[in-house]
Amino acid sequence: MEDTTRTFSDVKNVILSAHKNTGAEDKINFYNNWADIYEQDIALLDYRAPALAAECLSTSFQGNREDALVLDVACGTGLVATRLQKKGFRHFVGVDGSNAMLEVAQSKGLYQELKESMLGMTALPVQSGTYDVVVIVGALSVGQVPVTIIRELWEAAKPGGYVCMTTRGNADNREYKDDLERALSDMEQDGLWARVSVMEVEDWEKAVSEHESGYIPGVVYLYRKSAQ
Numbered sequence: 001m002e003d004t005t006r007t008f009s010d011v012k013n014v015i016l017s018a019h020k021n022t023g024a025e026d027k028i029n030f031y032n033n034w035a036d037i038y039e040q041d042i043a044l045l046d047y048r049a050p051a052l053a054a055e056c057l058s059t060s061f062q063g064n065r066e067d068a069l070v071l072d073v074a075c076g077t078g079l080v081a082t083r084l085q086k087k088g089f090r091h092f093v094g095v096d097g098s099n100a101m102l103e104v105a106q107s108k109g110l111y112q113e114l115k116e117s118m119l120g121m122t123a124l125p126v127q128s129g130t131y132d133v134v135v136i137v138g139a140l141s142v143g144q145v146p147v148t149i150i151r152e153l154w155e156a157a158k159p160g161g162y163v164c165m166t167t168r169g170n171a172d173n174r175e176y177k178d179d180l181e182r183a184l185s186d187m188e189q190d191g192l193w194a195r196v197s198v199m200e201v202e203d204w205e206k207a208v209s210e211h212e213s214g215y216i217p218g219v220v221y222l223y224r225k226s227a228q
Helices: 008-018 024-045 049-060 079-086 099-107 149-156 171-189
Strands: 069-073 091-096 113-116 131-136 157-168 193-206 215-225
Touching: 008 024, 024 099, 024 193, 049 079, 049 131, 049 157, 049 193, 049 215, 069 079, 069 149, 079 091, 079 131, 091 099, 099 113, 131 149, 149 157, 149 171, 157 171, 157 193, 171 193, 171 215
Parallel strands: 069 091, 069 131, 091 113, 131 157
Antiparallel strands: 157 215, 193 215
16 A cells, blocks of 8 residues: 655665565565555665666567566566566566565466565476576575576576576675676576676666665676577
């Protein structure tokens, strides 16, 4: 339910509190409690990642998007699927660790299937080599899911399928971003996929930490799984 009294300061406090919730159960409870006002809050944050990822993917995607099967990992309330639907994609499977977030996503009528699974704790509950597109927006950052999840994203994609990922570029996330980019590069060198594009964005979202101001940067990575 929308709360018209909420301010950016409220959102800042919510996000900073999330950083203190280090256990998996704490994380799930946090997102379950946030689900009802999540979209309102990230609008105040001016969170652009879902739109940027959808635009990057739509620009490069080759194939029939009306038939393409999209796996939306860490789907939350369905922001990425909403954007991709506007780009012509029609078939979505979502995975998220928060049941309350999934309930909001379900209410939008975009997903053919939704699965509850805590990333990094259990394997992705999907069949390997199935999806034309695998997308993960927001979850690849420090304190969220481990970098090792990208191998599972690659496994879920069809040969020739696309994997679209995002991360933040601010100081608090720099070490994670460096680790992620090393892993992406190692998989490319191993011939598992090829880089399609890397889109660096300065105005990713409003800064919330005490030592940052204005906007923080972010990155959209798009890779294509090698044909096998």
